[in-house]
Amino acid sequence: MSALDFSTKIGSKRFSNPIFTASGCASSGQELSQFFPLSSLGAVVTKSIMTKPRTGRATPRMAETPSGMLNSIGLQGPGIDTFLEKDIPWLIEQQAKIIISIAGETVDEYGVLARRLRALSGISAVEVNISCPNVENRGQVFACHPDTAVAVIESVRRNIGGELPIIAKLSPDVTDIVEIAGAVINAGVDGLALINTLLGMVIDTNSMRPKLAGKTGGLSGPAIRPVAVRAIYQVHQAFPNTPIVGMGGVASGQDAFELILAGASAVSVGTATFGNPNAAMQIKEELSQLLTKNGLNDFRDAIGFAHRGI
């Protein structure tokens, strides 16, 4: 049995293995570093950062649902200045590979953030979270329409310069995710992140009111995995050359393998970390065993395997 080549690529960057954290599910990394060295991850995807510090939403911010959960954090964060000053140097010190997720309320805000990342050393990619409400357009989410999605990506592309891979993170709450994917690929992204949470709601049958302070929240966890697999499969089918960072309900090596067979070049672990801080490491280990067992000694042979004949 030959050794497993577990590395994967997004744009010009190579990662030692395909297991990443999911944005917003590993905070700034420090919290997890008690449980395992961050350098053993393929990459740490940081929580989406905005230009200014954000308080986020009132509580309750979460509700557990069958095999899933809703969250409504409201992008609480320290703002890009503090983030670049404190969190990034610390992550670099840990020798973690870093993918910075950015979020904005306007096309310009994304551009401003991208400019701040320009020529920043020590980071491997930028993930553009376009599942944010567009304050300039009735709070409609950027990721929901090709034109707003493209506007954001073009603004990032223009401002970031250089070689840093740009990953667009799409929302599954659209009529045709392939259309949105195609639009941002045309606008020059190097990869896609699929999927963000699904919009959901829980009503507290005691108070008879929505359980979350923000009323609606994002649904994540194993409950949504079939939607993630479908989205990844459809997009990989249409654009087999665009690397996909897959996510949505991955809690085991087998789950990760499923997303990879559908077309993911890397897999982010989100909600599973809440149930098990060591989830990413266990998934990495189980996945490497599954690949070896199936004779897939080059990880890249597994990507999108479900599309090919037997």
Add this chain to the structure above:
Amino acid sequence: MSALDFSTKIGSKRFSNPIFTASGCASSGQELSQFFPLSSLGAVVTKSIMTKPRTGRATPRMAETPSGMLNSIGLQGPGIDTFLEKDIPWLIEQQAKIIISIAGETVDEYGVLARRLRALSGISAVEVNISCPNVENRGQVFACHPDTAVAVIESVRRNIGGELPIIAKLSPDVTDIVEIAGAVINAGVDGLALINTLLGMVIDTNSMRPKLAGKTGGLSGPAIRPVAVRAIYQVHQAFPNTPIVGMGGVASGQDAFELILAGASAVSVGTATFGNPNAAMQIKEELSQLLTKNGLNDFRDAIGFAHRGI
């Protein structure tokens, strides 16, 4: 404590209680009648019927997922002739209230089906399942675009005549379900059914291929309940006067109550029946207790309660 008025209305029709079966999840009713009298349901919603007999898809047709399942039946059925000749008279004999679900591959097929229901006695409503692929338009689902959705409803409306309430069953796989709801309401529906299944996929990690013969399938069960609650809440908020038949992962009286608080005037039980043939009856009993406990002696006061202040 005064007696509970458990009745509900859709268009001109009154139902003795708000617990219905979900289309495709109670077959033609006979199978369940061993477990409880069908007349104790608010209504039996029959599986979607097409003009011709349909073989449906190859197997495997199902995959269990965390707190949910995928199905890909492909609308297997006897065709409208046999259905009206055999199934409907039998249901009428059982004194069940009947809502007939219809499905078509073209706008015309819906019209043909509607004409067959014209002046048919003994039925209480027609549910128009527009989550079907439109063979005339690249297999795009009718429910995904306002114009195709409206074309179907207008065709049904024209052909059905009379007073029979028309319920449009919408898909959650759209960017803006409120827009689709508004379009079909304008086209004259008397009610909406929310939600159909979400498009999903499972890949079998042994065969490394999609598990279902049809590759993708519809995700149902408790996993999708937060999406159903959100869709019902949004649509009821926008159109408080249009009755909604809610469905999606209801497995207990509390779940049904959640959908009702969000805005449902009736609740269909689908996948829960697979795990428990008596699910609908248990849900009905639990819901009536919850309503009484909360002093909601008129069921209609509970509908959309979560929207009102405390």
Add this chain to the structure above:
Amino acid sequence: MIPLKINKNATQINAEVISNKKVGPYHHMVFAVADMAAHSRPGNFVAISVGGSQSALILRRAFAIYRAIDKGPMGGSIELVVAPHGEGSKWLCARNIGEFVDLIGPLGTAFGIPTTNANTMLIGGGYGSAPLFALAELLKNRGCRVDMVLGASTANKIYAPLEGKRSVSSLTLTTDDGTAGIHGQISEAIPRLIREFGTEVIYSCGPMGMLSAIAKIADEFDLAHQCAVEEAMACGIGVCMTCVVPIKHEDGIKMVRTCIDGPVMDGSEIIWDRKTVLDAL
């Protein structure tokens, strides 16, 4: 026309586990089911909820009835042979005596019994042997010759308890790895055995691949063949349409539900070739 009532006799009960013994790689489990036992026929199955009240597994699991005893010391009881395969069956095998499971039964069709004495062959693969022992007893009591052939990948996967063997005229074992009985796939041994025993009717239960091979042999020998199929079932009671197998029909193919028109079906009616089915759809 008033149709025959589907799921006639089926009830949903909380059944107490009254025995749970490991037998080779399987668990032999006994449940107290009261009246349900009296209505159970060889070939019928039960559908059990798995995982407890907060389980992410929302669908029942089907299990062939191995034996149903109408009036035992604990009232009626039903016995199953469960392979701890995935999450659901492992959960079931982990139930202790005194625990209760939510069980529906009896479900599905039963094996048909020849009206005259006949030489019958009962072929079981793996835990597929389970429903055949009660059938053997019934056939023997009706005066039939009963030859039983049990196969599995390896010796300890053959389920053949002593008391089950009482009713058979002969018992032949086959294993893919040669660890017991004839070395090879069960279907390879069948033609010779048919000739040897003068078999007139075949009953079979096991994986679909095995059933398909036996159907071909039954066709060649022009023998009646009743097989108990195993398709993935979501509901077990006929309401979901997931469990279908394709059968021959005047206009091509018809998909019939194996939970109510099966699991016991006429092997000659099923279209075993997947390509034929896919082409026809």
Add this chain to the structure above:
Amino acid sequence: MIPLKINKNATQINAEVISNKKVGPYHHMVFAVADMAAHSRPGNFVAISVGGSQSALILRRAFAIYRAIDKGPMGGSIELVVAPHGEGSKWLCARNIGEFVDLIGPLGTAFGIPTTNANTMLIGGGYGSAPLFALAELLKNRGCRVDMVLGASTANKIYAPLEGKRSVSSLTLTTDDGTAGIHGQISEAIPRLIREFGTEVIYSCGPMGMLSAIAKIADEFDLAHQCAVEEAMACGIGVCMTCVVPIKHEDGIKMVRTCIDGPVMDGSEIIWDRKTVLDAL
């Protein structure tokens, strides 16, 4: 600047249930946790997976450490007081001796101890009394006066085991329904007791409504007030940002995580009024 390591000392272990006793409406449970006990301080909590491997409950449940014994007969052990409330806690309470649960701990902040002798009052609501007994012992050993006030809706919901009472100078009970101690809400009794005992520092643990009322009293009397809050937690380790409470901050409001900057927090820093928070957001 190298920040202090978050979750320092926290480990994830499979902990054996070594005792599970019903005490009134609660379960007193003991887990073998080896080294974890040595690192546990009063106020810390543990986070436990519930429902088993196929559970639809995907998040951990947090429980305050009632007592941690470093070197007992079974090595280190941790004790919890669990109210069987919903599905998760009921599952936990149903664990038998010898079963294992996936447990992370110790987590969160601990109660701060006064540097000089002080008159302390420990106020607990319902199972909120749990972490206060170990705190009482610690305070007493440091020479503090410890007055304990425990309240609940009704008598049997007050958790006050005999051995826990050793360390307190006085114990006052209150019940909403008057079935034990002073009739009324716990907060109504506090001002008088503060005066009576000359209280200098308040420690509290219980429902948020109670903590809020006590914070107001502490403010009026100008007393230090450490409270252990209970916010819904998805992760318990600081990565999800769901468990926050609003605290006063130069630019208005800051949301801090109660799992790592709590559960023990300075009651005077928290903004208790929901309207103030909603208006500021």
